[in-house]
Amino acid sequence: MSGEVSMIGSVILALFLAGYLGQQYLPPPKPRVIGLDLGTTFCSVGVFHPGSGEVEVLADEEGRKSIPSAVSFTTTAVLAGHDAVDLASTNPQNTVYDAKRFIGKLFDPELLEQESARYPFKVINNNGSAEFLISTNQTFTVSPEFIGSRLLLKMRKMAEKQLGVPIQKAVISVPAEFDERQRNYTVKAANLAGLEVLRVINEPTAAAMAYGLHKVDVSNVLVVDLGGGTLDVSLLNKQGGMFFTRAMAGNSKLGGQDFSQRLLQYTTERVRQEFGVPPTLKEDIHRLRQSVEAAKLNLTLQPSVTISVQLLLQTHGSSGSPEGSVPTPVLFQAVIHRELFEELNEDLFKKILAPVETVLAEGRLEKEEVDEIVLVGGSTRIPRIRRLIAEYFGKEPNTSVDPDLAVVTGVALQAGIMGGSWPLQVSAIEIPNRNLRKTNFT
Structure with a gap:
């Protein structure tokens, strides 16, 4: 009996030793699950590298770590990202951007007409859903999820080129206020790009993970996300490894x-x-x-x-x-x-404080009870905005992560977890709040 126990122990020891040696001397497997941040103005793709535990935000052939969320149609091609922006001034009617504002959303005719008035391209109403009218050598319509799919496809190809392996699986982020329909249409956009979505994660939760807040002892996290066109403020409550969105507010017409x-x-x-x-x-x-x-x-x-x-x-x-x-x-x-x-x-900078005050009031929290203030979006780099937030809370916001890449970094971490990467990180679990509504300022 003792001989059998000894043999089992030797086998287990050999397996551990083989695993250790493999991790030390064999090249780590390539990531096969990508993290995607499909932003309103810019989008990015990242991966979690097994073994090293490092997140890499992937760049295009010019070394740029984010691409504009724009798609342009010509008589011969469909161009996405920087190539589309290059055509925006000469082909404005067929260059679509801000499609994320429309994806999966149902509009009444008056609201859609009001929303579309700001764009040079034509937005039409199809039974409450927005579609974009394109006129090249023929006239046709495309959906917001199709626009999203072209951006996701470009990022998928960027990842495949750099990693040297086919990519078929992804984790994708969405705004916390997205309802089930908007989330489903975002997943549909990924499916059109040939991707299986393993998980949809809220952008504020992804940002909190990028800052490492899923691994430290904090309870109340305020996420200020100020990008090119929108402001979103979320109050998260963390217990253990679980995030609960307590309140949301924002301004859909305020940004860089x-x-x-x-x-x-x-x-x-x-x-x-x-x-x-x-x-x-x-x-x-x-x-x-x-x-x-x-x-x-x-x-x-x-x-x-x-x-x-x-x-x-x-x-x-x-x-x-x-x-x-x-x-x-x-x-x-x-x-x-x-x-x-x-x-x-x-006057525009001071408008940022209105949704901050709202989420604190709705979350029944004093500003002194906020443990961490997390900044997301390129516009939070503006020194006056950082001072304004610091003065309001009486302490400096957390600036340890590139605000442009905070969401994609967190999504890439979650992609690594979903892909079973080693070493395993603590996973963030979101508790859905079905009754939560976003307060919007204009």
Whole structure:
């Protein structure tokens, strides 16, 4: 009997030793489950590497770790990401973006008409669902989930190219306020891209996982997600490894695009004051908008930046009549200080606090009881916004993770867990709150 026990012990020891040696000296298996962040403005894909336990956010061939959530249709191709954005100015009616705002959502005719008024492409109503009208060499409609599928397919191909293995499974994130229909249509978009979705995870929960909050002793987590076009604030309660969404609020019409627009209005007026006429040519406005966007990004790191743009202004001829107007090349230059940018947007920045106060009230929580403040979305890099949040709570928000990549990092962690990667991480379990409703400010 003792010999049998000894033999069993030897076998177990040999298995452990083989496993250890395999982990030390054999190349780890390639990840086969990807994590996808299908954002309103940008989207990203990440993987969890077995063995090392590291998350990698995958880049495209140009080294960019996120791609614009845009799809453009031409007579010969369907382009996604940066390729689509490159065509946005010359092919605006057939370049669709912000499709996530429409996916799986039912609209009454008046609301859909109001929502679609802001876009250069045509949005039509199909029995309450939004569809996009495309006109190339023929006219047809595409659904929001089809637009999503083209973006997901591009990210799938990015992952396959870098990992060198076929990818068929994924974990995908969605806003916490998405209902069952919106989640199902997001899954449908993934299916159209040839992906099986193993799990759908809420974006705030994914962000909390990226910050490692699923492994530390915290109870109340506030997630402020401020991207290019929307603000979402979520209050999470964690008990053990379980996250419960206590309250949500946001502003669907507040984001980085609005801050850029204020700066664009200012620079347009400066052009008019200096040269007598504002920029009117589509190409001029596009170049000025690009310069303003770059200035906004640089002002997060530098106290001042210089905008320098070549413009072709329609100035009047000697007769002073519009018929005598001629295009005149000019160089517009302006130094923009961070203080000016903050002054132009101060009222918009302060709007961020309204949904913060709402989720605390609905969650029956004092601001002193918030253990961690997590920042998500590129616009939370703006120093004034970080100061505003720090002043309100009396402590600094957690900035240890790149806010642009927080959601995809958390989704990639969950993808690794679902794929059975070693070493296993603590999994986040979301407790669904079926009665939760999002308070929206405009």
